[in-house]
Amino acid sequence: MVSAASADWAARLATLYPAIGALPEGLRDDVLATQAQAVSVPAGTPLFDEGAPCQGFPLILDGEVRVARGSPGGRSIELYRVAPGEVCVASASCLFGQRSMVAHGVASQPTALVLLSPTGFDRWAAEPGFRHYVFGVFADRLADLMALTEAVAFQRLDQRLAAALLGQGPVRQTTHQQLADELGTVREIVTRLLKRFERAGWITLGRERIALRDAAALRQLAEGR
Known part of the structure; x- marks a missing residue:
């Protein structure tokens, strides 16, 4: 009852x-x-x-x-x-x-x-209907968590990375691992972001060196603009 x-x-x-x-x-x-x-x-x-x-x-x-x-x-x-x-x-x-x-x-x-x-x-x-409903919510939440991961790993870190590249002159002698250690992250993420900066025309990557090509754009990013 x-x-x-x-x-x-x-x-x-x-x-x-x-x-x-x-x-x-x-x-x-x-x-x-x-x-x-x-x-x-x-x-x-x-x-x-x-x-x-x-x-x-x-x-x-x-x-x-x-x-x-x-x-x-x-x-x-x-x-x-x-x-x-x-x-x-x-x-x-x-x-x-x-x-x-x-x-x-x-x-x-x-x-x-x-x-x-x-x-x-x-x-x-x-019951299939209830089970499919729960798994559908899983899919929606996964998309949200992927966006959150991107925000944590990229959108905030890229500002810190841009700031780390500034104030060191036109060329900074460093490795991706040293930058990762400085920013408290892993080398793979730093490498991915640096390549993104290079594709945007902001930097040129070399062996243990990073040449700044557009410091103004990096400064805007570092300031969140």
């Missing part, structure tokens, strides 16, 4: 998540009645941690969850945010792969959600 509480979840979830509304009614209601719980938390509440087992699949009803990945030094970078009607791909990835969480999630504002147990998620994921 479906409780009044789970019946309310079903109605709200079916509106926010059409793939849930399209599930067979018996399967949907049984999972919500036996394999799900409603959770309401204030802003700032940790919901899951990196390296921890996945406790379930969150379905946001109200509020927002910030998903980020940390570093050993204590810094973190935001990967994405999950709003009502959206899917946390970090949780889905851990459930599909039966691995620990690769990111941490914190409620960025007062948040209400339904937490689907791993068993409940598996039962729903056995």
